[in-house]
Amino acid sequence: MTAVLQDRSELRAALLAWYDAHARTLPWRSPPGAPERTDPYRVWLSEVMLQQTTVPHATPYFERFTARWPTVSDLAAAADSDLMAAWAGLGYYARARNLLACARAVANEHGGVFPDTEAALLALPGVGAYTAAAVAAIAFDRPANVVDGNVERVVARLFAVETPVPAARPELKRLAATLVADSRPGDWAQALMDLGSRICRPKSPLCLMCPIVAFCAGRATGEPERFPVKAKKAARPHRQGVAWVLRDGQGRVALVRRPDKGLLGGMVGLPTGDWTEAAPDAVPPVVADRPAPIWKEAGAVEHVFTHFSLTLTVRVAEGQGDFLWMAEAEALEALPTVFRKALERALAMTAS
Helix, strand or coil: CCCCCCCHHHHHHHHHHHHHHHCCCCCCCCCCCCCCCCCHHHHHHHHHHHCCCCHHHHHHHHHHHHHHCCCHHHHHCCCHHHHHHHHCCCCCCHHHHHHHHHHHHHHHHCCCCCCCCHHHHHCCCCCCHHHHHHHHHHHHCCCCCCCCHHHHHHHHHHCCCCCCECCCHHHHHHHHHCCCCCCCHHHHHHHHHHHHHHCCCCCCCCHHHCCCHHHCHHHHCCCHHHCCCECCCCCCCEEEEEEEEEECCCCEEEEEECCCCCCCCCCEECCECCCECCCCCCCCCCCCCCCCCCCEEEEEEEEECCCCEEEEEEEEEECCCCCEEEEHHHHHHHCCHHHHHHHHHHHHHHHC
């Protein structure tokens, strides 16, 4: 049964007072109560980057992006390949394509100015309900209901929600909406995020430091870590594949452009075959009118995607062919993590 919270005004006052004193300093955030709201471009960019990674990991990407493309119109003018290379390492590359589509829509259809309502933001390409709510609240101080993973955890504990996630998510969103008010909605959204990140942590929550512990039904049970209740996870499938590292003997490596749709879509990558549960039928990327290079085993690398894990066998050779040739040092910067691991393995073998 979900607990009933009686005094939301006192809870809000306590959390906002804590946020005023303890808000994180982040490069995309204005201080609590600042008279000028944060640039919506910076809010939007940070929220897209943070959807699948952490603040420490996303921060240097954000700083590089905003130095290179300081406005949404600058980003809209970026070449697809430049943006995809800059995104490498942030994962979920469909988000990078959506990022560019949204930037171009804002530049071309809205004069380079983000719309200031949740509904209008939601109409932009690639902008989902969470991002629209976050930009509306944080950049425009609209009373939007911003619910990310941190907020879900806070709300699940605050109300002692027994329904397991992900089935509980509609209930958690409904309960979070009961806490939103017209006063300081942007600061409220960020206060909840900071509380979840710094105090109401997934493990070992710092309940004695929590400004709203007196209102927390999860704490009252004596087992706050039990919330949010987790549904039993299905086993993650495992796949296998081969990555081919073809070098030209002059410090360059052969790359290919992956199809726009699908996993790592639009990114440069090493030549590879299908990734399957059974051992793959590995066909090397040999150009027909040239002698086949001699491929040597360089071991294997492991990588975990959201929906499956992967063992990628690495094979190395020297040769030529019709590929995208890139200096090895540049390739290490441009490649998605799984292919960077494979190239690092190949270079380590050839250096030994």
